[in-house]
Amino acid sequence: MRLSIGQVHRNVLALASSRSCFVLGDRLSFRLLSQPRAAGFHQTAWHGSQIVEDRGGPLTLASLEVQNRVEYGNKEKMARTGGPKLSSRGSSSLKVKPRVSSLNVKPVKTALPKSSGIKKTLKVDEALFSAKSFEELGLPPLLVDQLNKEGLTAPTEVQSAAIPIIAQKHDVVIQSYTGSGKTLAYLLPILSKIGPLKRPMGQDNSEKRSGIEAVIVAPSRELGMQIVREVEKILGPNDKRLVQQLVGGANRSRQEEALKKNRPIIVVGTPGRISEISAAGKLHTHGCRFLVLDEVDQLLSFNYREDMHRILEHVGRKSGTTSRDILGPIARRSERQTILVSATIPFSVIRAARSWGHDPVLVRAKSVVPLDSITVPRPALSQTDANSSSPSNSVNQAAVGSLPPSLEHYYCTAKAQHKVDTLRRCIHALEAQTVIAFMNNTKPLKDVVFKLEARGIKATELHGDLGKLARSTVLKKFKDGEYRVLVTNELSARGLDVPECDLVVNLDLPTDSTHYAHRAGRTGRLGRKGIVVTICEENEAFVVRKMRKQLTVPIKPCEFTEGELVVHKEEDVE
Numbered sequence: 009m010r011l012s013i014g015q016v017h018r019n020v021l022a023l024a025s026s027r028s029c030f031v032l033g034d035r036l037s038f039r040l041l042s043q044p045r046a047a048g049f050h051q052t053a054w055h056g057s058q059i060v061e062d063r064g065g066p067l068t069l070a071s072l073e074v075q076n077r078v079e080y081g082n083k084e085k086m087a088r089t090g091g092p093k094l095s096s097r098g099s100s101s102l103k104v105k106p107r108v109s110s111l112n113v114k115p116v117k118t119a120l121p122k123s124s125g126i127k128k129t130l131k132v133d134e135a136l137f138s139a140k141s142f143e144e145l146g147l148p149p150l151l152v153d154q155l156n157k158e159g160l161t162a163p164t165e166v167q168s169a170a171i172p173i174i175a176q177k178h179d180v181v182i183q184s185y186t187g188s189g190k191t192l193a194y195l196l197p198i199l200s201k202i203g204p205l206k207r208p209m210g211q212d213n214s215e216k217r218s219g220i221e222a223v224i225v226a227p228s229r230e231l232g233m234q235i236v237r238e239v240e241k242i243l244g245p246n247d248k249r250l251v252q253q254l255v256g257g258a259n260r261s262r263q264e265e266a267l268k269k270n271r272p273i274i275v276v277g278t279p280g281r282i283s284e285i286s287a288a289g290k291l292h293t294h295g296c297r298f299l300v301l302d303e304v305d306q307l308l309s310f311n312y313r314e315d316m317h318r319i320l321e322h323v324g325r326k327s328g329t330t331s332r333d334i335l336g337p338i339a340r341r342s343e344r345q346t347i348l349v350s351a352t353i354p355f356s357v358i359r360a361a362r363s364w365g366h367d368p369v370l371v372r373a374k375s376v377v378p379l380d381s382i383t384v385p386r387p388a389l390s391q392t393d394a395n396s397s398s399p400s401n402s403v404n405q406a407a408v409g410s411l412p413p414s415l416e417h418y419y420c421t422a423k424a425q426h427k428v429d430t431l432r433r434c435i436h437a438l439e440a441q442t443v444i445a446f447m448n449n450t451k452p453l454k455d456v457v458f459k460l461e462a463r464g465i466k467a468t469e470l471h472g473d474l475g476k477l478a479r480s481t482v483l484k485k486f487k488d489g490e491y492r493v494l495v496t497n498e499l500s501a502r503g504l505d506v507p508e509c510d511l512v513v514n515l516d517l518p519t520d521s522t523h524y525a526h527r528a529g530r531t532g533r534l535g536r537k538g539i540v541v542t543i544c545e546e547n548e549a550f551v552v553r554k555m556r557k558q559l560t561v562p563i564k565p566c567e568f569t570e571g572e573l574v575v576h577k578e579e580d581v582e
């Protein structure tokens with residue numbers, strides 16, 4: 009299906025021309041990071057308890073997370089593209105009938121339960137797309153043709169900003185809200201430099217290379233595999249062997265054999281598996297030109313420190329340099345371009361990028377800013393240091409601007425034992441067809457699935473205790489519409505792209521606003537309509553209200569009665 013974006017006239021900001029110099033001698037040490045590596049998925053990336061300071065020595069990666077108070081001048085406008093229709097009910101409450109956006113761009117059929125017979129379309133928001141075409145961004149014709157074949161005819165705003173900047177060999181931090189197309193924002197400039205779709209030889213002054221040219225790291229198998237599929241889609245069936253997945257949970261020797269046999273140019277994987285195979289001498293990445301850390305704020309958390317250290321040290325290392333050289337001054341730095349990506353960029357990431365990067369810039373949907381121009385607050389040395397940024401400030405600052413403007417947020421209260429029933433009423437009231445329900449732990453997921461099924465709602469569970477095959481089967485069936493509700497934990501909060509998802513429900517409160525943002529971002533992908541409902545206990549409602557303040561989005565109190573969503577005015581509950 010092709011996009012017909014039409015002539016969307018938008019201001020495209022002139023890219024910052026000044027080249028920033030970065031902080032030299034800012035070194036990262038992992039010496040004191042000695043906790044054992046946690047396996048699988050990790051709940052909170054930026055907890056204060058995870059911070060370790062290398063007193064008197066160079067900064068540790070973990071200690072960077074203490075500093076975090078960037079003022080984002082261009083806070084994204086909460087432009088609504090199709091909000092719910094409100095009608096008053098009594099004097100104190102509003103009855104809400106969510107309606108589907110009427111924008112006429114690339115409708116996506118929701119994956120409805122096969123038996124439901126209801127047809128519903130979710131449409132993307134054209135405001136998300138740039139006025140420029142892929143050709144105008146300088147992508148090679150072969151690549152543009154392939155994108156057109158896949159129905160991708162117009163870049164999103166963040167792609168439009170990132171593609172030329174990456175082509176200019178800057179190191180970049182890409183920050184844009186969930187579902188805005190960050191994956192292609194880094195894949196396309198990479199594929200225009202390496203592989204069969206790149207500019208014909210002669211137009212590209214880089215010499216011919218062999219071996220691994222790009223390493224993409226993601227924190228979960230699901231996200232890793234999703235990125236692999238995205239690369240395969242663009243490379244086409246004949247060249248898809250040029251990308252190799254190196255995710256955990258899959259057979260390692262088979263991955264090693266594939267590396268030998270297929271000689272891929274791109275590897276995509278999880279930190280543990282990449283560093284394992286690299287340490288075994290089966291993955292040679294010294295000549296690598298691109299290193300991408302997708303969901304960088306999670307990847308640079310304490311839990312991944314050892315694996316990430318290895319990856320950062322080895323990928324793109326010039327032969328003859330030592331690890332000390334790599335983290336040292338610019339002249340001895342690695343050749344690679346480093347691309348850091350997330351919807352939530354805490355200041356720690358900006359600081360890390362400054363210390364590693366070549367002319368690093370922060371790319372957001374409509375702006376490109378040299379990292380040097382961002383004010384760096386100093387780290388908190390003690391609890392009483394009022395002028396410095398605390399870890400919790402860091403988390404909150406990172407989440408601002410991470411949510412798609414098209415989302416509607418609500419919360420309602422229910423006793424713990426009534427939450428599933430509230431979920432059922434919520435699904436019916438909103439007529440949601442593809443629902444992701446989040447909980448904090450693995451154990452209760454099964455119980456919720458059981459209760460939903462008992463109430464006639466097809467549901468399934470997804471969590472890290474399932475094997476790789478079971479995980480991908482569940483996900484596929486959910487995407488195919490065999491299940492209406494996916495009950496899951498933090499495993500699915502980041503990066504997961506199910507365009508049809510029209511409702512996210514928090515059955516347990518997320519740990520902080522960053523976690524709220526990533527969970528919420530599973531719906532409203534690419535500007536589609538999406539609703540987020542948090543079901544909490546009465547005495548937890550203040551936490552939601554606090555997150556609402558931190559995220560600067562309206563999260564309205566509501567209830568589900570008589571098959572309808574009823575929105576309360578704030579005075580009724582406070």
Ligand SMILES: Nc1ncnc2c1ncn2[C@@H]1O[C@H](COP(=O)(O)OP(=O)(O)OP(=O)(O)O)[C@@H](O)[C@H]1O
Pocket residue numbers: 011159160161162163164167184185186187188189190191192350351502503504505507529530533534
């Ligand atoms: N230019 C485009 N035209 C049409 N669809 C696009 C375009 N770019 C990306 N998409 C689609 O938009 C969806 C969201 O993209 P993507 O997963 O890259 O978002 P993201 O910003 O990385 O989200 P998250 O922060 O949740 O990881 C995907 O289904 C992707 O295929």
